[in-house]
Amino acid sequence: MQINASQLLQEPIGATRECEVNEAADIISDGKKYAVQGKCHLLRTQRSILVKCALSTEVELTCNRCLVQFRHPLKINFEEEYLPTVDVMSGAPLPMPEEASSFTIDEHHIIDLSEAIRQYSVMAVPMKALCDKDCAGLCPKCGQNLNQGKCDCPAQEVDPRWSELTKLL
Numbered sequence: 001m002q003i004n005a006s007q008l009l010q011e012p013i014g015a016t017r018e019c020e021v022n023e024a025a026d027i028i029s030d031g032k033k034y035a036v037q038g039k040c041h042l043l044r045t046q047r048s049i050l051v052k053c054a055l056s057t058e059v060e061l062t063c064n065r066c067l068v069q070f071r072h073p074l075k076i077n078f079e080e081e082y083l084p085t086v087d088v089m090s091g092a093p094l095p096m097p098e099e100a101s102s103f104t105i106d107e108h109h110i111i112d113l114s115e116a117i118r119q120y121s122v123m124a125v126p127m128k129a130l131c132d133k134d135c136a137g138l139c140p141k142c143g144q145n146l147n148q149g150k151c152d153c154p155a156q157e158v159d160p161r162w163s164e165l166t167k168l169l
């Protein structure tokens with residue numbers, strides 16, 4: 001996920017580059033590597049390089065209801081500004097950006113997209129992952145995956161506070 005920007009940094013404002021991304025990386029910190037693919041557009045601006053990426057991958061998630069692992073497509077789209085830390089011509093260090101959260105281009109003029117890809121991937125993962133919006137979940141009694149068929153447990157137990165009432169009905 002690294003792009004050498006030394007050439008682009010020496011070009012006039014408005015110069016652009018297109019890059020292809022095709023790399024496997026641990027993007028959601030689950031210890032697994034997922035193939036990330038897509039395109040990035042780089043634009044030389046007055047003070048930085050503006051990077052716009054449209055990437056996609058498929059991650060493995062665990063369903064919140066039935067605990068089954070399933071593949072979930074992920075779109076990773078972002079636009080971030082990368083600020084140089086050294087002057088590309090002289091090699092002299094540049095003042096650090098005021099915004100602490102800014103992404104930077106290292107002293108070898110390398111733009112490392114890994115951190116941005118990681119941050120945007122984590123944001124793109126649904127908070128409550130479901131294998132299917134109609135996932136039936138697990139039986140609370142026997143743990144059977146109800147997507148694979150009904151279990152033999154008696155149908156939903158009635159709250160004892162209502163039992164007297166049901167007798168009347």
Ligand SMILES: [Zn+2]
Pocket residue numbers: 063064065066067068130131132135136137
């Ligand atoms: Zn499920």
Ligand SMILES: [Zn+2]
Pocket residue numbers: 139140141142143144151152153
């Ligand atoms: Zn059951």
